[in-house]
């Protein structure tokens with residue numbers, strides 16, 4: 001999905017279809033609206049947000065937010081729990097990682113709105129939601145060009161629905177051991193995404209959420225994309241799993257107590273292999 005990672009056959013990509021909805025047609029309830037003013041654009045779901053200002057997500061403060069709280073664990077410190085129009089959401093600013101972040105933290109490059117990080121993630125979330133995959137609903141995506149209106153450089157934010165009563169896999173493993181059933185559910189969840197062709201660009205223990213009933217969700221789909229799941233090569237699926245394993249082993253080194261063992265990983269792999277046809 002991200003412009004840097006697009007390496008699949010374009011014809012497989014459902015986002016090639018046009019999804020623009022004519023908001024002026026009175027009988028049609030629009031599923032999405034894009035507003036643009038000066039250098040900013042906001043794509044949002046009108047049944048979730050009512051008449052938002054274009055800089056709803058991009059301003060220094062969140063004028064419409066009834067409350068906001070920075071999320072200090074599990075990411076790069078660029079995400080907030082916010083309440084907007086009575087809706088519990090997570091707001092995330094796109095920020096680079098690695099060496100390049102020393103030079104440019106928040107700025108990306110694209111002429112095309114559809115290829116910007118926030119809009120690409122919004123579209124993918126919407127598509128996955130339609131497929132019945134366990135993801136938060138996309139509420140809005142924001143793009144602001146700078147230093148001038150027609151610049152290819154932009155900063156971006158996304159607003160997604162907050163999933164209630166969840167903990168990350170990482171938080172849980174610090175507290176307690178997971179049962180075999182919980183590891184199997186994690187495996188089956190990942191398998192469902194892979195079967196649908198979803199490559200998660202950053203599958204780690206902080207991007208897997210479990211709710212109190214044991215339902216598993218995946219979050220944080222920046223740079224993720226659709227890939228072919230019907231070929232004999234499943235390299236990208238294995239890459240995803242290995243990335244998750246590395247993140248678990250890394251957390252094990254950092255935390256004095258971390259409830260992750262070889263047996264747990266084998267349990268996950270067995271359940272993943274057994275659920276090929278989910």
Ligand SMILES: Nc1ncnc2c1ncn2[C@@H]1O[C@H](COP(=O)(O)OP(=O)(O)OP(=O)(O)O)[C@@H](O)[C@H]1O
Nearest residue numbers: 071074075076077079090136161162163206219220
């Ligand atoms: N939809 C959601 N519902 C509940 N909690 C969430 C949701 N999205 C994110 N969180 C919490 O916020 C944390 C950070 O969110 P997220 O993974 O989206 O951003 P990030 O990791 O900071 O982004 P990046 O990896 O690009 O730096 C998650 O680990 C999780 O604890």
Ligand SMILES: [Mg+2]
Nearest residue numbers: 075206207220
């Ligand atoms: Mg994350």
